[in-house]
């Protein structure tokens with residue numbers, strides 16, 4: 001166990017920096033998270049090596065009961081909370097509040113420029129708006145298919161034919177961007193400001209401001225970047241390469257973040273991402289598309305009627321929220337955690 005400096009523990013809960021040895025215990029408290037689409041198993045070991053990331057586990061009587069990861073981005077001004085989880089038997093007792101306050105104080109002491117915390121929530125209650133500002137809301141379209149079957153379907157349909165049938169007016173195909181083009185488009189012009197929500201790139205569940213330091217993080221990842229028109233973009237998309245998820249053997253998640261409000265180019269870019277990633281992939285795919293909420297319904301129709309893929313879930317959403325970091329905000333003790341049980 002990687003111990004934190006003395007004093008960084010609280011009555012009843014012990015906190016420590018996460019290690020490789022904690023992996024199995026963390027998976028043990030993670031059953032069913034995100035409907036089996038938990039990305040943590042594939043990212044965990046890499047996260048432990050990242051310099052701007054702090055991964056903390058909490059134990060109660062020696063047993064691992066919670067974890068949180070905090071990634072510092074936006075030139076050191078934002079702490080991004082990820083993979084937050086509490087063991088099922090400990091939920092509803094306020095553990096998350098104690099853990100978050102602990103992590104927030106620790107990260108603030110290591111990164112004094114941090115000003116805000118950002119995270120994603122699926123459901124926000126009216127009371128949550130007292131603590132959070134909403135950055136943006138994206139609808140989540142979740143469909144599933146076998147990669148080999150969709151590949152055949154796309155080739156039967158003829159991608160060129162589908163694309164031309166989608167457009168009411170002729171539009172050239174979407175453009176895949178290399179790293180230089182990504183930097184140019186996103187950093188050296190303000191062309192993306194009208195396309196991205198709040199001038200924020202969201203990749204999977206991670207919101208990044210348009211800054212060179214963030215772009216350096218993003219460009220190290222396996223992502224396909226696409227835009228409808230480099231000179232005059234109305235739609236842009238990021239597709240994270242498929243990664244294994246714990247639903248079963250040969251199950252992958254393919255995540256696509258789409259920005260913009262125009263249906264035709266959204267569908268075209270979706271097809272291009274699907275075509276590229278079903279070319280070599282074998283197995284079952286859960287494809288999550290994050291998009292402007294009004295586009296959810298027409299995209300469901302397109303998925304069902306044209307692609308013959310199965311909708312897994314009705315409408316769900318992802319809200320990106322932020323709150324100010326308060327220095328020395330104090331931490332609630334475990335006494336309070338227990339008190340909430342009654």
Ligand SMILES: CC(C)(COP(=O)(O)OP(=O)(O)OC[C@H]1O[C@@H](n2cnc3c(N)ncnc32)[C@H](O)[C@@H]1OP(=O)(O)O)[C@@H](O)C(=O)NCCC(=O)NCCS
Pocket residue numbers: 033034082083084085086087090091092093094095096097119120121128
């Ligand atoms: C979501 C989860 C971490 C909440 O932990 P918990 O200790 O059971 O939380 P409690 O119900 O005791 O506390 C509720 C508080 O946490 C807040 N909360 C709920 N979900 C949250 C989330 N995803 N992120 C941050 N805070 C959250 C609530 O707003 C509430 O705040 P309040 O006390 O200011 O009203 C826990 O239920 C869990 O592990 N769920 C499965 C994994 C998951 O969904 N993780 C979140 C996305 S990665």
